[in-house]
Each structure stands twice: as structure tokens, then as C-alpha cells.
Amino acid sequence: MLKLENITKRFGPVVANRRVSLEVGRGEVLALLGENGAGKTTLVSILYGLYAPDEGRILLEGREVRVPSPKAAQRLGIALVPQHPELIEAHTVAENLALGLDLPPFFSRRALEGRLRELLKDHPLGVALEAPVARLSAGEKQRVELLRALLSRPKVLILDEPTSVLTPKEAQELFQEIRRLQALGLAVIFISHKLDEVLAIADRIAVLRGGEKVGELSRKEADKETLVRMMVGRSVAPLPKVPPPREEVVLEVEDLVVPRHGFPVQGVSFALRAGEVLGVAGVAGSGQSELVEALAGLRPYRGSVRFLGQPLPKDPARLYALGVAHIPEERAMGVVGGMSVAENLALRTFRAYAPKGLLDYRAMEREARALIEGYRIKTPSPRTPVRFLSGGNVQKVILARELKGGPRLLLAMHPTYGVDVGAAEEVHGRILELVRQGAAVLLVSEDLDEILALSHRVAALYHGRLVGPIPREAASREALGRMMAEGRA
């Protein structure tokens, strides 16, 4: 059905794709597996007409085609469900879907909805056409993207990391939908960096690394270990065992309420011991950000929070001085992109570098060098602005800054989101080292495997309430999924 031959794409000196060849047939699911930065999204962007390839050709049903724009891709029968839904929040579902149609110059709302129903009669809708998109859940938004892709009656459907916004249950439903489309004869390209998913859905698996295709396996030949080795280029050691927690209680949270629109956190209580990791899962927007930000002193809250027996202050600077470190939800929140690596590493402790009121840059850079070496941060120099660093290295800058004072409590949110396997390993290693030294860690993550691998106890936030915690031994992916989606352990 669709064939790529020797696709090469350069961005300046960087080669994003080097001589990549792929093929996918009617009714087949081809998985494109690779880490962040392996070139998956670039390849898809080329297929969908967002970038032009520097070399190579695309063949559709045996004919060579050019895809100069997304519109051209749609006309050729190539449809994309992008990683982050590209929807217009202020519009209704119908209006969003209409963007994929050849519309008449004038139309009424009712005529539009009627036409959409007619065009989509072979597919379950799953959402109300007249609903404003802003009110839909992440899974429903993705459903809208899928419906929009189907409107163009595609021959090839590309799904870019489709499960990253879904609960495990929603992901299962998506897989059923993919099976249904496959049976209708669509060629499906499924992009992911999650092994379990790829093994569950794909007929064939192509692995990308550093912009090149390093191999292709049929479903039968593939197993987790082989795939990881191909993806990362080496085998990854399993995480060391976490030692059991100590007796001393570090953090005691009682009936914490964040009193903002809709009460995002409604009465959360838990205690954390020294050397203990509490993993908190949850569908995005269930109160995770608010809980972490409240404890980090960034949001007003009610309720009693005691840290080492004392009431926890509500001021980030004092919290840091007391030994509370914070890895924020988004990396951009944790660094100032235009400032240098050294300055970012010193952000929490600027005063220490200015005993006489003026900053001592030499001391700052000297210490930055030590941290850069210790944390293996890849940067040309301590003076390089942080925005030139890759995601994994930015995360290491944040980690180095937050951990350098030897914290007693770490509030870590999505600590490895969007970083490559190597960097994630290092981040996990650092967190475990901290735990061994007796720090308590509140780990909020969307990566259930990460939570299960690091935590002593696991819990989930469900509409602002804490479900659990339950001991790690009693937890499984399925159990966590239930806690996230149904609010019961």
C-alpha cells in the first residue's frame, strides 16, 4: 500500500532521518518504535506533508507520489492522528470535524451535523457532535481527531503516540478500534516508544534509533529484550531493589484541600517516611499538579501539612532551605531557558554567590562544572543557555540543582517525561540514591511502569481524591488503571 524508500531529512547539520525505508500493506499494523529523538515524528511529518524529504521517495499503491502539504496527504488518502490533539477548543466537535471537509461556502449547523453523520455512518461516533471541545476529556479529544482522520476516507492511517494521553482502559478501547479499522482494510502506522503496546497491536515492528532504521521484526520474532536492545543500542539493567523505608516520618499531610475552581484537590491525607517513595498515578488533570504545587509552596491550600514535625512553610525559598526539593511538572517551569547552565544551577542559591552583593560568576561556574561532570550533563560549557540543551539534559540540570543541597523530601512530577532511556536511567538512579540516604519522595507520574518500579506504596488521584495508598506488592498495572479510572482500589 505505502512504501518509503531511502528517506533522508536534514535540519542544518543534524540528520533527523537517514536512508529510512518502510513498507506497510492493506490491513496491516506497522509499529514504528523508537525513543524520543529517534526520528519517528520527523518521518511522520514527511509522510503527512509537513516537511519535504531531502532524499528518497514515497510510493503509494505502486505509484511515486509527492506530498507537499497536509491537504495533499489527505487527498492521497494519508491521515494522521497527531500526538497532541490539534483541536480548536472554542469550537464544537462538528466545527472541528468540518475543517477536514470540503465545505460549501455557506452552511447551517444542522446541515453540517447531518452531513458528518452520513459520512461517518460506518464508524461509532463516541462523542456528541454539538459538544464544545473544551469540555471533552483527553480520550474524547483523541476520538475527535480519529473521526476527523476517518472523514477523508484514508487508505493509510498514522497514529502518533496515541496512548500517551489515555488511561489503560481507554488505550484498550483504542486498540479495539484499530483492529476494527484494520479489518476494514486500512494500513495503520502506529508510533510508540512503549514496548507493551507495540507487542500488543503490531503485525510488524520497525525500530528507529538516531534517525536510522536499525531493524524490523515480525510480531512473532519480537520480544521485549530484543526490542529494547535495538531501541537503546545496548541492554538496560533492571533497577536495583529499593531498600525498605525507615521509621521516621518526614511528611504528614492531613485533609489537604486546594480551594480553586472546582476544588482540584479535595481532602488528601497521607504520610511519608524517611527513605520511602510514594508513587501517585492519575489521569492528567485529576489534581496532581495542584497537589504537588501546593506542597511546593506555589499554591494556596487548606489543611495540615507537617514536615519533620513542624508545619510546612508556604514559601518556595524557605522550603528549599529546609530541604524540600521540587522537580516541576514541565521542564520549562524548572529552568529559565535564556539563562546559562551555571545560572540555572545557582537559581536556588544565588545569595550564596553574592556575599558582598555582587554575583561571583567564577565561583558559580566552578561549582557548575562540578555538577555538570557529576550529573553527566551534556553541554558545550557552563555558559551555554539552557534552551540549547536536549530535554534529558535540561532535566538533569533541574535534578542537579534540586538535589545538590541534600534534600529530605523530593516532590518529583513526571521526572522522566520525554527524556531518552539513558537519561531516564540516570534520573531513576539519582532518585534511588537519594532514597537510600533517607529522603522521602513523592513521585507523581503518568508512566505506570516508573511508578511500579520505584515506589514502596502506590496511590492514584481520582477527581481530586487520593485512592490508596496500597503497598507496591499488592499493586499491578491493571489495579492502578482501575484506581485511576474508577476511583477504587
Add this chain to the structure above:
Amino acid sequence: MEEALVRAVLFGTPILLASLGALLAERGGVVNLGVEGIMALSALAAFAAAMAGGVGLGVLAGVGTGAVLGAFLGLFAVSLRANQFVAGLALAALGLGASGLLGKRYEGVPLPNPLPEEGLALLALALAALLHLLLYRTRFGLYLRSVGENPRAADLFGVSVDGVRHLALFLGGGLMGLAGAYLSLAYRPSWTDGMTAGLGWVAIALVILAAWQPLRAVLGAYLFGLLFFLQFRLQGSVPIPSEAFAAMPYLLVILVLALSGRTRAPKALGIPFERGR
């Protein structure tokens, strides 16, 4: 009382026309801060053309000048991805300055056969209704709102973001040009330097007051019209300094802007679009 309402409508009409023009561009994500300059130059062009070939030609010249200036802003604010606010302010200054320079010979000349204000006031009302239909009932309207909310998504689905924005600025400029023509051909009807008197800025504030809805802009424009009328009428007759009345519309503008945090602007307003960013 009746007189007050009529004068409010007639005074509100240029504000309404100009703010419809600004609203049209803003729904597509482009701020046009050049309104004042566009109105000034269009008023002059309309007047000059009317002197040469009658009011019909005058209206055409006003609308045409406005549209061309709107497109001119598009060259910088859309195609070259310049900062929309800086480009718009430059256009405002350019238009005001150029109209003063070019209009010297028309200063104080009366227009022999002016246009009826009422006719244009009705036209403005009709245009507001048409703009409402354009936004919510047509393909262009859907594309325009999409481009103003999420240009990346619109681009992904084959809508030409730059094309839609250029057209919005062009059409919006035409409406501003009509506002200018109304001033010099019907309201005054003559031409003097600085005759726009800040109405363009009021129009920009009105877009926010109207929450980017054309029909609400009608009410807002007439409210401003009423305030301007009161300013003239109450001067001297009540023991309040006339400066206080003169300042009223502008105080209202500031109040509106201060309270505008609550209304929801088009999400991509003021942000130049670049594919892949």
C-alpha cells in the same frame, strides 16, 4: 431624549464600522492597531475623491484606501511575521502623519453635496449582522475563527493561515475605510487634520468590550456614541467641569480594558504563525 438616541447612533456609527473591521482581523488572530491611521487616510482619500467625482466615488475611495492599508499591514504582520503591535502602531502614526501632510489643501473646504448620515448608519447596522453571519454560517468564518484560535490545527487541515489572515485584514481595512469616509463625507462633512480624534483607539477597545462579537459591538458603539453626545450636551449646563465629560469615553475605555481579563480573546491573537513552531 429621541434626539439623544439618534445622535448616539450617528456618533456611534464610525466607531461601530471601525471596530467591526478590527474585530474581523482579530477573530483571525491579527491585531490591527493601525485603525486610527487607516481611518485618517481613508477619510482624506474619500474627501478628495468626492470633490473630484462625487460622493459615490468618495465612498469607493475611502473603502479602497482602507482595504489597501489593511493589506499593507498584512505584508508586515502576516507575511513577514513582524510584531503585530509594533507594525500596527507604526501604521497608525504613518496614516495620521501622511493624512495631515497630504490633506493641507482640503483643510476647511466644505463638501457641496454630502451623504446622508442615516443611510450609512443603517448600512453599518446591516454590516454588523452580515459579519455575524459571516463568522458563524460560512466556510470563511469557520476558517477565520479556526486560524484565530489554533493556526497549527487549521494549517494541519489544509487551511491557508496566511491567506485567511490577509483576507481578514483586507476586508477589515475596508470597514475602517468606510468609517473614515463616513466622517469626512457624512458626519462632518469636510476634512480637517486630526478629525478622527481618537475614535480608532476607542474602536479597538470596543472589540474587547464586545467580547469579539459583532452584535455586541453594535450596543457598545451606541453606548460610546451616547457618552460623546452627553459630553457635548451637558457642557456648561451642569456644574461639572467639561474636561470630566471629555475624559469620560476614554475613562470607560480604560475601565473596559481593566475588566477585560474576564472575556476570552481568540487564543492565537497577536501571535505570528510559523509552520513547525
